[in-house]
Amino acid sequence: MAEETALFVYGIVPSDVEPTENASGVGDPPAEVTLIRQGRLAALVSEIPLDTPLGRPADLRAYQELLDGTAAVAPVLPVRFGTALDGPDGVTDLLATHQDRFAAALDELEGRVQYALHGRYREGEFVAAVLADNPAAADLAEQVRGQPEEVTREQRIRLGELISQAVELSREAETTRLLEALGPLAVASAPRAPSNEMDAGYAVFLVDTERAEEFIAAAEEYAEQRRDLIRARLLGPLAPYDFADAHELVG
Structure with missing residues (x-):
């Protein structure tokens, strides 16, 4: 039986952003971080088992290191730690529904x-x-x-x-x-x-x-x-x- 998983969402970035090489996320071992794109936006995500307990210092550190590293090269809108969605469709729905608000916020953060x-x-x-x-x-x-x-x-x-x-x-x-x-x-x-x-x-x-x-x-x-x-x-x-x-x- 396949393990049930969810997508941990770290932050929202412009759609032309790429994850840094070897970017890693929460979990043990650390999960690979990927992007899900929708229109002008993209979400930094990684796959986690549904039964994964979050909140370890290492998890919070991985979350912060990914977002801080991203902020050094591109605007990023942090998503609250611990946010997980059912799958890619849930992420694209989030981006599509709030496209204008998220894009405006990223414009404000450009170069900051x-x-x-x-x-x-x-x-x-x-x-x-x-x-x-x-x-x-x-x-x-x-x-x-x-x-x-x-x-x-x-x-x-x-x-x-x-x-x-x-x-x-x-x-x-x-x-x-x-x-x-x-x-x-x-x-x-x-x-x-x-x-x-x-x-x-x-x-x-x-x-x-x-x-x-x-x-x-x-x-x-x-x-x-x-x-x-x-x-x-x-x-x-x-x-x-x-x-x-x-x-x-x-x-």
């Missing part, structure tokens, strides 16, 4: 890629700054220093709350600083929710490839200016996950 700048506070330096500026926090830190946790539990909880509040306030200001520094060099920008309790500024940017070098230089300057307090990491070029989602155009 996403970057993300993720900052995280250097914990020791940040806590030291909080204690220097907040007498109540400094007093609590003195009370718990060298004392058993079970004896100073309440003080430690209160100190943790004060530091968390300071992080939240500082993060808001840092994100504003980040957007003001890099936003003017981008077509669009947006803050991202923190992924860690010590996250500082975290934002994403849609950037014209013609201005990419200028944007990267500005990001490096920002990171250098804040290096004493923040570890900043620039990610990209990426597919425009935060600025284009095929699911948002369906309906």
Whole structure:
């Protein structure tokens, strides 16, 4: 009995795009990625068994690597991770039904890629700054220093709350600083929710490839200016996950 399969859909591209050589997708072993074309559009897909559990880190990594690699050479409209359709007819129906919307979105993405700048506070330096500026926090830190946790539990909880509040306030200001520094060099920008309790500024940017070098230089300057307090990491070029989602155009 033949194994039942579905088509995992990664993203939508112009119909003249070709998959990169040896492009691989989700699964174990990684599946071959192909294109299904319909009119002006094409979908990047790979075949997966219907009973394949998705969501492993390796699957998400394969999905992102394929889309990021595609975005480096052509506009791509990401399709939400985990989307699978019954077969080629389901994919061509999707492309035909939303041809105009998808094509317009790809036109907007032509020559543009996403970057993300993720900052995280250097914990020791940040806590030291909080204690220097907040007498109540400094007093609590003195009370718990060298004392058993079970004896100073309440003080430690209160100190943790004060530091968390300071992080939240500082993060808001840092994100504003980040957007003001890099936003003017981008077509669009947006803050991202923190992924860690010590996250500082975290934002994403849609950037014209013609201005990419200028944007990267500005990001490096920002990171250098804040290096004493923040570890900043620039990610990209990426597919425009935060600025284009095929699911948002369906309906």
